[in-house]
Amino acid sequence: MKKEYVYRAFERFWHWTQAALIIFLGVTGFEIHGSIRFFGFDQAVRYHNFAAISFLVLIVFAIFWHFTTGEWRQYVPTWENLRAQAEYYVFGIFRNVPHPTRKTSLSKLNPLQKLVYAGLKVLVIPIMVVSGLLYMFYRYPQRYEVLSLNVGGLEIIAVLHTIGAFLLASFFIAHLYLVTTGRTVTSNLKAMVTGYEELEAGPVEKKAQPVLHEPVLSE
Amino acid sequence: MKRIFFSLLALGIVFGLITTALHKNSSEGTPLARLKEGHKTKAKPSVEHSLFPQLKKTFTRPQEVTAACISCHNGRAAEVMHSTHWNWERTEYIEGKGIRPIGKRNVLNNFCIGISGNEQSCNRCHIGYGYADATFDFNDSLNVDCLVCHDNSGTYVKQTGGAGLPDPSVDLSKVAQNVGRPARTNCGACHFFGGGGNNVKHGDLEEAEFEPSRDVDVHMASEGPDMVCVDCHTAEKHQMLGKMYSVSSMNRNRVECESCHSTMPHSDDVLNKHMLKVACQTCHIPIYAKVNPTKLHWDWSTAGKLRDGKPFEEKDSSGTDVYMSIKGSFIWGKKLKPEYIWFNGSASHYLIGDTLDPSRPVKMNELFGSYDDPDAKIYPVKIHRADQIYDTGYGYLIQPKTVSTRPGDGGYWSEFNWQRAAEEGMKQVHLPYSGHFGFVETEMYWPVNHMVSPKEQAVGCTECHTRNNGRLASLTGFYIPGRNYSSWVEYLGWGILALTLAAAVLHGTIRILISRNRKEI
Numbered sequence: 081m082k083k084e085y086v087y088r089a090f091e092r093f094w095h096w097t098q099a100a101l102i103i104f105l106g107v108t109g110f111e112i113h114g115s116i117r118f119f120g121f122d123q124a125v126r127y128h129n130f131a132a133i134s135f136l137v138l139i140v141f142a143i144f145w146h147f148t149t150g151e152w153r154q155y156v157p158t159w160e161n162l163r164a165q166a167e168y169y170v171f172g173i174f175r176n177v178p179h180p181t182r183k184t185s186l187s188k189l190n191p192l193q194k195l196v197y198a199g200l201k202v203l204v205i206p207i208m209v210v211s212g213l214l215y216m217f218y219r220y221p222q223r224y225e226v227l228s229l230n231v232g233g234l235e236i237i238a239v240l241h242t243i244g245a246f247l248l249a250s251f252f253i254a255h256l257y258l259v260t261t262g263r264t265v266t267s268n269l270k271a272m273v274t275g276y277e278e279l280e281a282g283p284v285e286k287k288a289q290p291v292l293h294e295p296v297l298s299e
Numbered sequence: 300m301k302r303i304f305f306s307l308l309a310l311g312i313v314f315g316l317i318t319t320a321l322h323k324n325s326s327e328g329t330p331l332a333r334l335k336e337g338h339k340t341k342a343k344p345s346v347e348h349s350l351f352p353q354l355k356k357t358f359t360r361p362q363e364v365t366a367a368c369i370s371c372h373n374g375r376a377a378e379v380m381h382s383t384h385w386n387w388e389r390t391e392y393i394e395g396k397g398i399r400p401i402g403k404r405n406v407l408n409n410f411c412i413g414i415s416g417n418e419q420s421c422n423r424c425h426i427g428y429g430y431a432d433a434t435f436d437f438n439d440s441l442n443v444d445c446l447v448c449h450d451n452s453g454t455y456v457k458q459t460g461g462a463g464l465p466d467p468s469v470d471l472s473k474v475a476q477n478v479g480r481p482a483r484t485n486c487g488a489c490h491f492f493g494g495g496g497n498n499v500k501h502g503d504l505e506e507a508e509f510e511p512s513r514d515v516d517v518h519m520a521s522e523g524p525d526m527v528c529v530d531c532h533t534a535e536k537h538q539m540l541g542k543m544y545s546v547s548s549m550n551r552n553r554v555e556c557e558s559c560h561s562t563m564p565h566s567d568d569v570l571n572k573h574m575l576k577v578a579c580q581t582c583h584i585p586i587y588a589k590v591n592p593t594k595l596h597w598d599w600s601t602a603g604k605l606r607d608g609k610p611f612e613e614k615d616s617s618g619t620d621v622y623m624s625i626k627g628s629f630i631w632g633k634k635l636k637p638e639y640i641w642f643n644g645s646a647s648h649y650l651i652g653d654t655l656d657p658s659r660p661v662k663m664n665e666l667f668g669s670y671d672d673p674d675a676k677i678y679p680v681k682i683h684r685a686d687q688i689y690d691t692g693y694g695y696l697i698q699p700k701t702v703s704t705r706p707g708d709g710g711y712w713s714e715f716n717w718q719r720a721a722e723e724g725m726k727q728v729h730l731p732y733s734g735h736f737g738f739v740e741t742e743m744y745w746p747v748n749h750m751v752s753p754k755e756q757a758v759g760c761t762e763c764h765t766r767n768n769g770r771l772a773s774l775t776g777f778y779i780p781g782r783n784y785s786s787w788v789e790y791l792g793w794g795i796l797a798l799t800l801a802a803a804v805l806h807g808t809i810r811i812l813i814s815r816n817r818k819e820i
């Protein structure tokens with residue numbers, strides 16, 4: 081076992097801010113939706129709009145970070161070991177079998193994570209952002225702005241946004257649980273807080289995705 | 300690299316916070332503050348009429364006062380004679396019916412129904428002298444009643460049943476020497492009492508508006524800007540701005556809140572956005588008939604019951620008429636939530652002689668509009684419902700003769716005979732009467748525009764953005780956040796959430812059990 085620097089400062093900042101924002105957007109969003117009561121509708125709308133803008137800003141920075149560091153490659157889905165990883169969660173984990181894939185700072189996501197996170201990044205989050213912005217700037221197409229965008233009503237926009245919200249909420253539950261399935265129950269959580277994680281030492285046999293720049297491990 | 304990120308991020312956040320903080324502060328200089336400022340000073344009359352020798356004399360006939368007015372105010376009577384107040388008619392385009400002259404003169408309502416044959420009484424509220432029947436000369440300027448609008452002495456009243464002539468008790472000389480800009484009492488004397496009593500018709504125009512509190516009317520309250528009717532209903536050459544859809548059809552000459560308050564009156568963009576589809580009145584007049592009740596339902600079919608051969612009236616515990624032999628039974632309401640409709644500013648009218656379908660309510664004045672109509676917004680309305688007389692043979696509404704001026708003229712209010720009232724009334728409108736009558740349900744739409752509440756009392760978000768029977772529950776076919784949702788997405792969404800949660804709990808429980816077992820071994 082060797083202590084490695086897995087999650088760098090920006091990554092941790094991004095992760096936790098994003099977590100907070102999505103929880104907040106979820107709570108305020110479902111209040112707008114009529115499912116819960118918490119802040120009061122008017123405040124929920126105001127907070128949701130504000131949090132949405134903050135979320136957008138964060139996303140811009142995150143995208144920049146992903147590309148300049150090359151970290152985006154971590155999320156490219158792969159078939160390799162996908163089945164093994166799934167089988168691990170269904171059977172192996174109960175028999176205390178080791179994880180089928182090894183976590184290293186160069187390959188920190190298992191194949192299932194890659195698939196799910198890539199889905200979030202290219203599908204769910206974009207749906208939320210696009211439908212959310214349309215929701216925000218929808219001005220009744222018959223009038224004034226968005227003339228060319230002849231959406232007959234809010235319905236399609238709102239329903240898409242709601243679907244995305246349900247998906248994110250389910251992801252959130254699954255994610256919370258899966259956090260506990262690391263090497264130890266809290267190792268994943270600790271890693272995302274401190275950046276450091278105890279990882280298996282030794283050379284990596286499985287080919288990790290090449291990373292453009294050597295990640296800066298200490299600064 | 301990392302430093303640049305964080306500094307940029309921090310900068311972004313600080314910038315964002317500053318802009319939002321600056322966005323809404325300082326109420327000084329807001330459009331509303333400027334409007335309030337503008338109403339601090341009240342217009343003062345520029346001359347002292349009591350000094351004019353032309354007015355310092357005794358007048359025996361009201362027409363002599365008019366002549367005195369005209370002797371200085373040259374040409375004004377001609378202006379008045381072009382107005383709807385005088386003509387009770389204007390040429391309107393009615394969708395589906397074409398260009399028609401309509402107005403109080405010829406339109407029916409579902410209150411006292413219509414003036415034809417009843418001019419002697421109804422026309423007390425005409426701004427002329429002696430409009431007692433259809434032969435009235437609309438070209439005689441001496442019959443213009445200047446005083447009913449311009450009396451500032453508060454003593455001028457028109458005589459009951461006097462076809463617009465002043466009550467004999469009025470001191471015309473005193474009134475003539477105390478003229479000025481129309482006050483609330485001038486307008487209210489007629490407009491608050493339409494339909495035969497206080498607040499009968501409108502629901503938002505009634506005697507409480509003479510001295511309203513701020514809760515009743517923010518505009519007219521003395522602790523507010525203390526505005527009078529003509530501050531909004533301004534006039535150019537005696538043509539008043541504003542009209543009512545009970546007697547007009549076209550989307551023109553309207554008083555708009557926006558003309559003072561602008562199309563973006565809120566500091567909150569989400570609220571301003573509502574204005575594309577929601578009229579100001581919808582949120583800012585949460586209830587109407589705030590002080591006194593207004594008539595909601597009028598059943599003419601029960602009229603005519605007599606006690607010992609005499610007509611009678613019944614009142615409820617609050618002293619409101621619920622039955623009158625001459626008019627039938629009424630339902631009143633107070634502190635009412637309006638009903639809501641899509642309205643684009645144009646209306647249709649039931650016109651005398653139009654055939655009707657007795658199986659559903661006849662719309663006396665249909666207000667047009669729908670969600671898809673780019674010009675339509677959601678408006679609050681009072682809907683007055685009635686059962687009123689119609690000709691079952693010809694299938695049209697009957698103009699009954701109600702007012703009686705001499706014995707045997709058929710006036711229902713003294714003879715209580717619908718046959719005779721129908722016969723005589725229909726003669727006045729030159730339509731045949733089949734001899735058979737019935738009662739049909741009718742609806743009349745009254746946009747609610749007055750009695751604007753203080754902003755703290757405006758309709759709150761969740762009164763419409765709610766799943767449980769909100770104010771707009773009757774307006775369907777479009778998406779309101781918080782009200783509408785897709786039931787499919789709802790089932791699937793909560794289903795997936797529940798499955799995920801169940802899977803996590805199950806998986807976790809098994810893990811815990813297994814690890815316990817292992818430790819025990």
Ligand code: HEM
Nearest residue numbers: 105106109110112113132209212213215216238245248780
């Ligand atoms: C950049 C991202 C987002 C933007 C721009 C955005 C924007 C909006 C807007 C403008 C509304 C309508 C509020 C109103 O009525 O004024 C809304 C509703 C909603 N939002 Fe978001 N949002 C975003 C992200 C999210 C996220 C991440 C979630 C959930 C985790 C979420 C959940 C919801 C829900 C459930 C509704 C109610 C939908 C309905 O019932 O019609 N939103 N959002």
